[in-house]
Amino acid sequence: MVSTAVAGGIVVQGTAASGPSADALAVQNLSNSVGSLEPDVRDLAVAAAGSARQASAAGSRDASRMAMAGVVSQADEAAALADAEQARKATAAKAAAAKKAKAVEAARKKAQRWVSPIANYTLTSGYGWRWGRMHPAQDLAAPTGTPVRALSTGTVIFAGWSSEGYGNFVKIRYWDGTVSWFAHNSRLLVSVGEQVKPGQVVSYSGSTGNSTGPHLHLEIHPRGGAAVAPRAWLGQKGVRL
Ligand SMILES: [Zn+2]
Structure with a gap:
């Protein structure tokens, strides 16, 4: 095997x-x-x-x-x-x-801008002595019924008839404390306490009170104190009158 x-x-x-x-x-x-x-x-x-x-x-x-x-x-x-x-x-x-x-x-x-109170005016009496007395305002001659505008944002602190010769009278205190006086208006459009905006029409110009012709009598009272020359003051705010 x-x-x-x-x-x-x-x-x-x-x-x-x-x-x-x-x-x-x-x-x-x-x-x-x-x-x-x-x-x-x-x-x-x-x-x-x-x-x-x-x-x-x-x-x-x-x-x-x-x-x-x-x-x-x-x-x-x-x-x-x-x-x-x-x-x-x-x-x-x-x-x-x-x-x-x-x-x-x-x-x-x-809100804080400043504007002219009136358009189409003629500057008449300025701030200063006039006829032996102080005129603490700028007069702006304009036809009766011309719109008068708030200079800036503020509150109306007087709106009515003036017993001191200002006729239909508006005072506005603005945001910075300045008070403007608008005198001799023919008609008022605002009342006390009303808030106003820059350029808002608050009255129409006229010749009420001690006035010899239609115009806006404008006074500027910084902080509500003594009046200053409106043209100079407004000029500082960029508003030329
Ligand atoms: Zn005046």
């Missing part, structure tokens, strides 16, 4: 009946040797498998880390977006506040 043994890739032939020949013994030894190697191979395989598992586990950890990194990255992104939104809101609020401040300032300027 001829047996064929394959061991370690080496093909050997031997006759079992004739007992182990030197060659067969050699093959047997070789086979044993290979067999003894098998556990090592298995160990290697086991080790390789273990490495693979570890690699896999490591990969898994990496994936985990990456996933974690992704979460962190998303959180960072969300935080950055929140910051950007907050910054955008802050900028918008700042712009709105600036716009409001600008509007408030524009409104203030508009």
